[in-house]
Amino acid sequence: MKKTFYSIFIVLFSIININAQSWLPVGGGTNDPIGSMCVFNNELYVGGNFISAGGIAANGCAKWNGSNWAAVNSPGNQIQCMIVYNNELYEGGSMGFSKFDGINWIPLDSNGLFGHVEHLEIFNNKLYVSGSPGYICEWNGSTLNIIGFASASVLGLRGFNSELYVTGYFNNINGVPASGIAKWNGSTWSALGNGILGGTAGSMEVFNNELYVGGGFNASAGNADDYLMKWTGTSWLPVGANFSGGISGLTGVGEIKLINGNLYVGGNFTSVHGFGANQIAYTNNNTWYPMGAGLNSYVYQVIAFQNSIYAAGYFTTSGSNLTLHIAKWDTPTEIDQIIKPINNIYFSPNPFNIETVLKSDFGLQNTTLSIYNQLGQQIKRIALTNDNQTKIERGHLSNGLYTYQLTQENKIIQVGKLVITD
Helix, strand or coil: CHHHHHHHHHHHHHHHHCCEEEEEEECCECCEEEEEEEEEEEEEEEEECCCCECHHHCEEEEEEECCCECCCCCCCCEEEEEEECCCEEEECCCCEEECCCCEEEECCCCCCCCCCCEEHHHHHHHEEEEEEECEEEEEECEEEEEEEECCCCCCEEEECCEEEEECCCEEEEECECCEEEEEECCEEEEEEECCCCCEEEEEEECCEEEEEEEEEEHHHHHCCCCCCCCCCCCEEECCCCEEEEECCCEEEEEEEECCEEEEEEEEEEEEECCCCCCEEEEEEECCCEEECCCCCCCCEEEEEEEEHHHHHHHEEEEEEEEEEEEEEECCCCCCCCCCCCCCCCEEEECCCEEEEEEECCCCCCEEEEEEECCCCCCCEEEEECCCCCEEEEECCCCCEEEEEEECCCEEEEEEEEEHHHE
């Protein structure tokens, strides 16, 4: 059995290819920022403040089929958000709320409630709309019914524990005191503890049965954490991601999206959990990972399309790649060749069961070890010290073939394979 086992893995080792993950351009991108993305009829629709996409004239709205850009008629405003509801595409933006009929956008806010729509959300099979000057409405298919009015703009909507949660600049809803975040149980509004202190929350997502809330707030103002914290249903808790930094402008978390079990976070930050992470990172279970070189400016939205992760926003580059306001995360799954490890850095034992030791003839200071599964997903990241030997524990990893990458000062110095057995 052992001979057969090793024969199988020798074949695998001889054909596996490891490429550094990176953000790739999307057909030339757009000339100005993208504020919203939505998958509709197997195409990726984008809206924003641009006038061209992939070199094609497109007045604030376009679609990407995975290969080419095409223009979409403009609703006449800057699109802030889009959603598919009952197999139809809706948008909200600087001039209200409308529905796409396949050619044109049909205005729906006949009463002129909204000066600016900030968010669209489906909750309990109903479509909800929020924005400025502070209305929260339910769309019944023909009219907008007001369920709440906040003292200032409502930026986010999310269903959690059978209640609708809202975030924004407000300090009360329907006269009920609530600092930046509140919930509606179908009949009454209520606050969440002390709410958001000294800042603003916008994005929300449910992860591990808790509500994650992101924004431009800090623990120093009395919040549970910086940029990102979670609501258990009864209290606020820190996430422990240690987000920090950010380029000029409003720093913080602006987007949270759960995709295939991973929680993706975008915004304006430069560090997470002590590692460099430019504007975007993800977690799968309390461990946070950067995504390549990241992006050079604010990430507004993250979405899955055709089995890939797309990010959109104000950014224009990722490392040396030109990614004009939209980028695709390249997850390497190709199998064609091996990059052989150099002689003076190696793992022993390998294969291993409980733990292995990374050995070198010199210290590995300023070096990072990243381990990937066969889907190309980063599942472990370790900052190495100046020691010649570093113990690597198996932890929660299952049996199988993994690949590793060693980077030093943002340069890949070695790529190889690891095998975990029983």
